[in-house]
């Protein structure tokens with residue numbers, strides 16, 4: 170079968186994105202498609218597969234997200250901006266409530282954060298600190314800026330569900346080898362955290378935050394939107410930023426602007442960032458074998474790629 174998709178990126182987190190509102194693939198086939206399209210050694214590559222899905226009485230449209238290992242995540246906030254943009258373009262909207270796997274999000278078109286950079290705002294919450302929501306099998310009800318018994322790290326973590334699970338540690342300097350070792354440990358689905366988790370090390374940088382994330386189902390990534398959201402919320406809890414203050418959150422792939430409200434004010438996290446489309450393509454997909462062919466690229470969005478490059482150049 171032929172699959173039409175848009176290759177997109179949000180803050181450097183790149184994905185094939187499909188309008189799947191009328192798609193009829195079986196669950197196992199979506200997983201196969203995600204593994205094939207998001208394979209970094211393959212012809213498309215990405216951190217996962219994004220699906221724009223049909224809406225319902227309460228949502229203009231929905232989003233599903235499959236990691237590059239084929240597992241389905243509860244959310245993906247960089248991907249949500251790109252999916253929201255596609256939904257807006259197809260339905261003629263500039264704001265919407267979106268159905269996610271286990272929650273809802275509000276999305277809206279925002280003024281471009283730089284010339285030619287299509288910008289979307291996402292608002293999600295409440296962020297949860299409950300250990301059970303993060304999938305941590307521990308005696309404590311929550312972990313806030315404290316070591317996690319049984320985790321092979323003495324660092325202080327905050328566990329946050331966005332609602333996907335995040336472990337966030339503030340560090341003086343990100344040690345990638347340490348992050349990868351801990352991420353790999355979590356990827357093995359140990360009894361402490363059998364559903365695995367996204368792990369982030371966060372530095373205070375230029376009045377904002379710098380977040381480096383090992384993503385569940387992906388590995389070390391240039392950017393993770395829900396990790397930036399979890400880190401902003403955790404930074405508010407730790408008094409590293411003020412709740413309600415908008416800060417720049419940097420990552421390897423770029424930046425977003427983020428703010429969080431306190432738990433007593435709803436624990437809502439707002440992110441403004443790019444939703445850039447890179448090219449439009451179709452690709453042959455064999456539903457049986459899960460194999461894909463070389464994509465046929467119909468249009469390249471050079472202007473959007475250049476606009477984002479200009480943002481990155483300003484960060485250096």
Ligand SMILES: N[C@@H](CCC[C@H](N)C(=O)O)C(=O)O
Nearest residue numbers: 242245246247333393394395
């Ligand atoms: N890149 C995403 C998060 C994707 C899901 C994550 N790997 C998980 O399994 O929870 C983002 O931008 O939020």
